[in-house]
Amino acid sequence: MTVTNSFKMEFLSRSANESFARTVVACFAAQIDPTLEEIGDIKTAVSEAVTNSIVHAYPDTIGRIRLRVRILNGDTVEITVKDYGCGIEDVSKAREPMFTTGGEERSGMGFTIMESFMDKLTVRSKPGKGTTVVMRRKIMRRESVK
Amino acid sequence: MIIRSTFEDGRLTIFFEGELDHHAARDAIRQIEERIDATCPRETVLDFKRLTFMDSSGIAVVVKAYKRMNQLGGKLNAINLGPQPRRVLRAAGVERFVRFNAMPKEV
Numbered sequence: 001m002t003v004t005n006s007f008k009m010e011f012l013s014r015s016a017n018e019s020f021a022r023t024v025v026a027c028f029a030a031q032i033d034p035t036l037e038e039i040g041d042i043k044t045a046v047s048e049a050v051t052n053s054i055v056h057a058y059p060d061t062i063g064r065i066r067l068r069v070r071i072l073n074g075d076t077v078e079i080t081v082k083d084y085g086c087g088i089e090d091v092s093k094a095r096e097p098m099f100t101t102g103g104e105e106r107s108g109m110g111f112t113i114m115e116s117f118m119d120k121l122t123v124r125s126k127p128g129k130g131t132t133v134v135m136r137r138k139i140m141r142r143e144s145v146k
Numbered sequence: 147m148i149i150r151s152t153f154e155d156g157r158l159t160i161f162f163e164g165e166l167d168h169h170a171a172r173d174a175i176r177q178i179e180e181r182i183d184a185t186c187p188r189e190t191v192l193d194f195k196r197l198t199f200m201d202s203s204g205i206a207v208v209v210k211a212y213k214r215m216n217q218l219g220g221k222l223n224a225i226n227l228g229p230q231p232r233r234v235l236r237a238a239g240v241e242r243f244v245r246f247n248a249m250p251k252e253v
Contacts, residue, residue, distance in 0.1 A: 112202075
């Protein structure tokens with residue numbers, strides 16, 4: 001596995017940064033020529049991961065969220081969203097569809113969306129320490145349009 | 147996120163413009179409920195023509211509106227969905243209880 005390109009950034013867990021984070025990832029991923037649908041899927045998955053950190057990792061505080069994006073083998077986007085918040089007691093429970101500890105504006109579908117829109121999803125969490133979500137999506141090669 | 151609405155012949159149409167994420171959802175839910183409660187419509191139409199992005203927060207918004215209309219004995223339809231919001235609602239199975247109309251091909 002070769003890392004062709006990468007970037008890292010850190011931002012505060014403010015909800016205004018949800019659109020910022022997904023837009024930055026979409027712009028970076030553009031270099032491997034994804035389709036509109038692939039870009040839409042990646043933006044959605046990033047939005048879910050970052051929103052989870054904002055809502056659940058730091059419910060009553062403003063904390064740091066780290067985002068790392070790597071291009072692997074020239075055709076795969078790998079996104080890591082890391083927070084230093086309260087962590088998840090039971091990761092497999094949290095990944096179940098419709099499960100949420102959030103408010104009325106949450107659907108409990110965040111992890112389900114990440115799983116179905118990305119090729120691979122890994123969630124590591126330690127209560128009191130934080131959560132790391134790693135997602136990968138391979139971008140399909142396209143014939144050039146005449 | 148900008149939300150506008152019209153009410154005519156018992157039909158409330160709510161127009162969404164911009165991006166519907168967690169940042170926008172709480173306010174969107176409040177505005178939709180206020181408009182449904184103020185008009186008591188037979189039918190509510192969510193028009194997503196100018197919606198450029200939706201994440202799972204949008205699912206909560208649509209489900210909330212559906213439940214409210216169900217309590218009133220009315221219908222809820224979602225129209226002019228672009229491909230990205232459609233994929234999100236579809237992944238959540240929202241199609242099972244809300245009728246979707248996709249964005250027409252020719253504009």
